[in-house]
Amino acid sequence: MNRLNNNSLNKYLIIIIPTVSIIVTTLVVFLVLMPWVKDVQTKQNEVETNKQVINQLINKLNILNLQDSDKSQDYLLDLELAVPRYPLAPTLMGIIEQTVNETGLVMSSIQYSGIISQVSDANTTVNEGQNIQQVSNTNNSGSIAIQISVQGDYFKIVSLLKTLQVTRPLFDVTELRVANSQENTSTDDTTIEKQAVFKIQSPFYALSEDLGSETNQISELSKEELELINKIQIFKSYLSANTTPGINEFPMGKENPF
Amino acid sequence: MAINLLPQQLQIEKSQSNRKIIVNAISFIILVILVVSVAVIFSYRVVVTRSYNEMSTQLTQLKKQISDRKKEEWYLTQIHNKSNVINTFISSQSEYAGILEEIKSIAGNTNNIDSVQADISNNVSLKGKSESLLVFADFLSRLNNNQTLFKNIRISKLGLNSLNYFYDWGINLEIVTKEIK
Numbered sequence: 001m002n003r004l005n006n007n008s009l010n011k012y013l014i015i016i017i018p019t020v021s022i023i024v025t026t027l028v029v030f031l032v033l034m035p036w037v038k039d040v041q042t043k044q045n046e047v048e049t050n051k052q053v054i055n056q057l058i059n060k061l062n063i064l065n066l067q068d069s070d071k072s073q074d075y076l077l078d079l080e081l082a083v084p085r086y087p088l089a090p091t092l093m094g095i096i097e098q099t100v101n102e103t104g105l106v107m108s109s110i111q112y113s114g115i116i117s118q119v120s121d122a123n124t125t126v127n128e129g130q131n132i133q134q135v136s137n138t139n140n141s142g143s144i145a146i147q148i149s150v151q152g153d154y155f156k157i158v159s160l161l162k163t164l165q166v167t168r169p170l171f172d173v174t175e176l177r178v179a180n181s182q183e184n185t186s187t188d189d190t191t192i193e194k195q196a197v198f199k200i201q202s203p204f205y206a207l208s209e210d211l212g213s214e215t216n217q218i219s220e221l222s223k224e225e226l227e228l229i230n231k232i233q234i235f236k237s238y239l240s241a242n243t244t245p246g247i248n249e250f251p252m253g254k255e256n257p258f
Numbered sequence: 259m260a261i262n263l264l265p266q267q268l269q270i271e272k273s274q275s276n277r278k279i280i281v282n283a284i285s286f287i288i289l290v291i292l293v294v295s296v297a298v299i300f301s302y303r304v305v306v307t308r309s310y311n312e313m314s315t316q317l318t319q320l321k322k323q324i325s326d327r328k329k330e331e332w333y334l335t336q337i338h339n340k341s342n343v344i345n346t347f348i349s350s351q352s353e354y355a356g357i358l359e360e361i362k363s364i365a366g367n368t369n370n371i372d373s374v375q376a377d378i379s380n381n382v383s384l385k386g387k388s389e390s391l392l393v394f395a396d397f398l399s400r401l402n403n404n405q406t407l408f409k410n411i412r413i414s415k416l417g418l419n420s421l422n423y424f425y426d427w428g429i430n431l432e433i434v435t436k437e438i439k
Contacts, residue, residue, distance in 0.1 A: 021285035025292050033299055040303050043310040050313040057320040064327040064334070072333035079340035083347070141343065154362070161355035170344065172351045178358070179373035179385075199378075205343045207336050211328065214321045218334055225341045232344065 053215055063220050075221075075229050081168045081239050082232045087115055087144050087204045092169060095238045096148060096200065099167060103160040105152035108195070113145035116201065140206035143172075149197045151181060157196045164200070168237040175199035357382070357433060360407055364400045368393040370424075380433040383414070387424035394425055401431065409434055 084091075089112050100107045150160065157178060164171040181193040262269060324331070354376060361384065365371055371386040388394035394416070401411050408431045415428035 018281050018285045021288055025288055028292055028296065033295060036299050036303050040299070040306050043306045047306065047310050047313055050310075050317055054313065054316055054320060057317070057324060060331075061320060061323055061327070064324065064330045067327075067330040067334060069330050069333060072330065072337060075337050076333055076340065079337060079344060083340055083343050154358075158355050158358050161358065165351065165353070165355065170347055170351075172347065173354050174352065174378045175376060176354055177373070177375045179375075203343060203347050205340060208339070209332075211331055211335060214324045218331060219338070221334070221337060224345075225337065228341055228344060228348075229337075 056215060056217060060214075060218055063218055066220070078229055078233050081237050082170050082235065083203050083205050084169055084239075085204065085206045087142065089144050089146070091239070092144055092202050093146060095167070095169065096146060096164075096171070098238060099163050100148065100150055100160060103152070103156050103163060105150040105156050105160055105196075108149040108151055109147075110149075111147045113147050113199070115142050116145055117142040140208070141204065143201040143203045146200045146202070147197065148200065149195065151193060151195055153192065154178075154194060157194060160196075161198075163236070166235050168232065168235045168239065169202050170235075172201045173198050174201050352376075352380075352433075357407065360404070361401075364404065365397055369397045376433070380435055382408075382431050382433060384429040384431070385415075385427070387419065387422075387426050389424065391425055394427055398429070401429070405434070407434055408432070 093110055093112060097107060097110060150157070152160075161173060161176075164173060175198070177197040178194055179196075181195045357376070358374065361371065361374065365386070369386055369388045371384060373383075373385045375383040388397065398411070398413070401408055411429060411431040413427065414430050415426065417426055418424075419426045
């Protein structure tokens with residue numbers, strides 16, 4: 001009888017230990033090891049990604065540490081004088097008028113022709129009379145179109161075109177029509193009075209206050225950009241920092257987007 | 259052939275005992291492997307987690323440092339943006355002053371230019387008068403030779419004006435656009 005009991009106990013013992021072993025192994029593998037392995041994989045991936053991000057951030061920080069904010073502000077001021085952040089049509093028309101007078105030409109007419117938007121896919125001219133402020137809210141860049149009509153001799157007209165090319169804010173004569181004011185029979189057409197009509201554009205570009213994420217890359221000012229700033233600096237400027245709204249201010253306080 | 263003289267019951271017990279030893283050994287080995295795996299993965303996880311935490315801390319510190327230099331970043335970004343706008347604008351700026359001067363210099367004193375019209379597509383229309391056809395032909399050939407500035411030169415009108423005995427002419431041409439750098 002005892003022998004029979006021992007035999008059945010032995011049979012159970014043979015089954016129990018492997019069964020417990022299999023259950024424990026299964027539980028540990030599924031409930032402990034697999035989550036750990038997943039966690040390690042995720043963290044390893046993040047560590048790899050973070051390594052790259054850290055390198056980028058260190059690089060960015062090094063660039064930012066090299067910047068002199070006063071100098072940068074001066075550079076930006078120079079560029080703002082060339083391309084204002086708002087479409088200031090009356091100011092631009094005043095500058096054109098002044099340039100025409102300084103050249104010795106007589107202004108027959110000056111007409112604001114609207115804003116040519118560069119945000120939309122096609123050039124859209126906003127009709128005269130529409131609210132400029134409203135336009136600038138929807139378009140952060142574009143050009144103001146102005147048409148002028150002047151009278152004077154050939155050399156003065158050429159001189160005006162040359163001056164407009166080296167003036168801040170920047171101007172581009174997109175269309176021109178030059179014709180004699182009266183019938184000319186003289187052999188020297190440079191001395192006779194001419195009537196010229198120019199279509200002029202002047203760009204504006206609003207400054208974005210949103211810099212996006214800290215991980216956004218930034219580069220130092222390139223040689224070309226510094227050359228451009230130097231080139232712009234010698235352009236004749238009719239605007240002062242005071243007449244360019246907000247140029248001296250970095251957004252602070254409630255308006256500070258950061 | 260070997261003959262087992264042990265009683266059959268003993269043989270069964272012995273065989274069961276052997277099987278039990280093998281099964282237990284296998285179970286033990288599996289448990290040992292399990293423990294070792296847990297230990298190794300746990301240690302590795304600790305190392306990776308430590309590295310991960312260090313990186314996260316470093317990242318947070320760097321982000322804060324960059325956030326402290328937002329002013330410089332803002333200026334730099336705006337300078338880049340404005341420079342791009344200015345560069346594009348200057349690259350596409352028309353040079354009508356130079357073109358008018360060039361046309362006048364080519365025309366000389368013997369060809370009078372009465373009107374010049376240029377549009378945004380760089381098409382130029384000239385109207386004027388010349389003392390003779392030879393003078394006009396010379397003007398036209400000099401325009402044709404200046405291929406760095408003008409192309410597609412076509413006569414739109416040419417005839418003798420009986421009132422002043424000058425030859426009235428019209429020319430259409432295209433300005434060669436400079437490449438945007």
